Amino acid sequence: SSELTQDPAVSVALGQTVRITCQGDSLRSYYASWYQQKPGQAPVLVIYGKNNRPSGIPDRFSGSSSGNTASLTITGAQAEDEADYYCNSRDSSGIWVFGGGTKLTVL
């Protein structure tokens, strides 16, 4: 079955740049999408496709992909970016999968 692997936790100093990665075979065929989730709230889409941001998502969020690895980069991390981040993709059989999530701490 398809799996997406994320680091459980990452930290970044306020104003610095952080990259969150996601690895999985399905990423060779499909772009990852990325979701931000704060405690007690529903996930919010922050990046989709090659590098697209929904309306209202700050441009400090960006995405990239190479081979079986997708990355979410936050350039100039803010305190409000502290959250859990999940990658997601589907495979060729129509099965969707989420990564295990990365807890981002802004120091």
Place this chain on the structure above:
Amino acid sequence: QVQLVQSGAEVKKPGASVKVSCKVSGYTLTELSMHWVRQAPGKGLEWMGGFDPEDGETIYAQKFQGRVTMTEDTSTDTAYMELSSLRSEDTAVYYCATVSDGGNSVYFDYWGQGTLVTVSS
């Protein structure tokens, strides 16, 4: 703008069933591909299943096959997720979410607010 409003929290006993609803506004349900995702307390997101427009059928995660049924009432633009034979491990927040499918760019763009289902004797 799509809005998804889910039904309220539920408490169920082990072995029972639960049916969660997701009311769509801003679009009609026939224009959308609806999926369901759950999140156990302190855990990550878990895809349960949803409508696959490529073959026009609902596809379920293997883990839930035989226990979950996802249906839609297009007359009221409401989607439903029913989970049977509940056990304590099914205690979770259940989300409905719409999928946008652009070939190799697929993503969940709109989410409901979540419905907490608690399974306890």
